[in-house]
Amino acid sequence: MLRITLPLPKDVTPAPTTSRVAIIGGGFTGASLARLLAVNGQYGPDDIVVFESRAGLGGGLAYGTRNPSLRLNVAAHRMRAVPGDPQAFVHWLSASGRLDLDPDAVGDGGIYARRADFAAFMAEQIQPFLDRGSVRHVRERAERICRRHGRWQIEGDRGASVQSDIVVIATGHPPPTPPDLLSDSLGGDARLISDPLPSGALQAIGPDDKVLVVGAGLTALDALGVLRAKGHCAEVTLLSRTGQLPQPQASGDFAPHGDFLIGVPNTALSLLERVRFALEEVTEAGLPWQSVFDALRHQGQAIWQALPLVEQRRVLRHLRRRFEAHRFRMSPQIAELVERERAAGRLRSRAGRIVAVRPGHAEIVVDIATKPHGIVVRHAARWIIAATGPDHGNVIGSQSCLADMEGSGLLRKDPHGLGIACDEDSRAVARDGYPVEDLFIAGPLARGAFGELTGVPEIAAQAERIVQQVLAMRFATTRTITIRSL
Template sequence: MLGITEASPSQIPRPRRPVTRRVVIIGGGFTGAALARRLALSGAELEITVFEPRARLGAGLAYDTQDPALRLNVAAARMRALPDDPQAFARFLQETGRLACDPEAVAGEAIYARRADFGDFMQAQMAPLLAYGAVEHRREAVISVSREHGGYAVAGDRGSRLHADILVIATSHPAPRCPEPVASALSGTPRLMTDPFDTRQLARIAATDPVIVLGAGLTALDLVASLRARGHQGLITLLSRSNALPQPHATAHSASPSACEVLGQPLTARRLLTRVRAAVAAAEAQGLAWQSVFDSLRQQGQAIWSALPHAERQRFLRHLRRRFETHRYRMPPQIAAQLQEDKTAGRLQRLGGRIVDARGDAKGLSLTVSTRGGEERRLKAQWLLVATGPDHADVIARHGYLQDLAAQGLIRRDSHGLGLACDGASRAICAHGAPVDTLFVAGPLARGTFGELTGVPEIAAQVDAIAHTLLGNAIRQIEAQAFALS
């Protein structure tokens, strides 16, 4: 059995005297665990509680899997999960023997590890903190939150009730929305699978069954990889509005061009597109891959987003978002090879269009698709898998505790429909437009403010900034309130 290397015990604060200030983090995936770790290692006198129904902290929706077919779409050397030790994950793979047991992870000079390995890595970081009592893990889902004595009353689904002085929303990506008319026509049909993250359900699919996957992003490609790893040889149809797949990673040299070649002051979506095209042309003239430009663009993403006026952000989302995402969120080389093999063998087809009719019975499913070319096509399959991407626009309705906070006027949707509104310090924006000093939004739900906030390095940087703010301004406010009540 492979071992798990843990953080050095010398780094972990010993149990402290009881304190009255508690930080409650809702969600114990990478975002919530990284913040809990950062606060615990600060040595501040805080009680840190993470509500997370999964058995371990740090894995979350993305990495809590034992499916060996699911790989990171970023090279291990770029999974900079710990700002204080950027190469910690790459070193973890070597030291625990995971890399030696997974030779397929190596693609050229890069390593694309299994997602489960990154989940184990984060678990290793959290285990000592949990053992020493620096972080408490409540294995529960939060069902309600209400204002109480200047803080928050947080209730879990197993009976917990805690008072939080500071509350952090680090909820995972919401589930995808099943598109109409599929949702109404096929509701309750056992051949419709709406949870793309539970790949165990794929065991129900026979080896030659034809399958339709709604979506063509990385989650859809994960389903393809997982099916093939299980021996599935039937036809898979990727159906999406754009018919655009994630692009592959570069095989040639891809050193990033200088930041000024992309950024400048692109105050409109059109100018941004023009600058990116110019940067790609310049990079290719230097013998660099176009991917180098998007690696640089990723590093500048938050600055570019913050400079764009609201209307230009909307134009970007409406006209450029899908094009950007297919170049920004690239497929790992292993999946690229699998897709090429399937295409050559005639086991994979792609179709761009909109579903106008859906029917299902005991014999199978059929969809009528209005294609991008204007014609209608009829697709038949035994199974329909939904992988259309997280439904961030409706995230408040997906969680009872967020509905509570919204009803109390403490949170609201961001104006772009990407998650929850917050300011540049990640403080939630209330219904009246003011930031709430003791309520934070961490992780992808804050994308409306930050733009680029999906990858591990960007989330790690946001977590570090939240910790800095939380340990400063928010704590001082609590102390001032306590003084005023004394």
């Protein structure tokens, strides 16, 4: 047999190997991932695609509000959103002139900016890459994600179709769901507001209408702030199982106190004992107790991952509410509002649970079994606001694309019901217990694996780790992602 080898032209090179990414969700987590991938410079046009139904990237549900009464509950210098430049947001506030336009931002020695300002900052960070085409924003909600011919197929709710090599789920917290008793008794009644955060959600509440807020966390206090900012002056009652409100931030700047990584506690009880000891230390030293909880936050992922599954469950069952009241603290502006409203008798908090709901023509009557003795008291209000937070137990069912993937065995809930199961590399864990190499879970949906993963610095650090893993992956495919509108 005659064999002839023809030389290749000198200008012919092998087809490029690329790792193309579709990011589902364009809030802070998704925008951070897209930006970090684009900064690397290894991607061509349309190689990074972000599915996000909102007009802009970077804000999401948490920050994408225009209401000036909604502020960050963390000082701006602690919003370390850009790896390698921890003071980027603080510098931007001054350089952009936003701080000059918001004199009320300064409180207790820190800057507590409006959430809309942080969203604008993030939008400005990602915009150059959108302009260059290295990041493409598909303004649709991802409806279906499936495997097809060895790649991922993502279909949007308005006809877009994307094929990609890697998918990152970064949809953030699931939407809230009112307690069953409220939904069953007030289904279809406009006086039950199931989510107070969207713009205009509280607009119909009159200035003299009494309000019952079910929940007493930061979302409930956001609702209070929005109501008072629009002229509401009637009584507001906050109802929760413990009756405990978030604690205030400490004034001034201080370092975290406590090293929980030396002999990492491996039981819920030993963790509680270590925290109590650290609190005694800071009290004797005249330091704020908040310094201990800041140390817990910084070391939280290592602490959580050192706990066996059964001890993680004990932490969630016995310590979670107490921890969250001290971890997720009020901004000075909200703390001042709460103190003023309580002093005026317009704000009350009650510990208990709802046992009956009777809608009337003028008001809704609610029976509350109060703590600690279970005595039932009757409470009447014109409006009920559900502020119980995201429905993490229904995170997969709340999004059709995630439900499809669960049905195909590609992902599953985490054992604690906090989000989606993933491994320590943020890879989704499939039904068979093995990680899916090219499917990542980013942001709060990965809390079951990491514990502390709701703050901006922690999410930014996880995004950086995911990007490093993505950059290390190589796929021998062409560089063009197919995007078509039907």
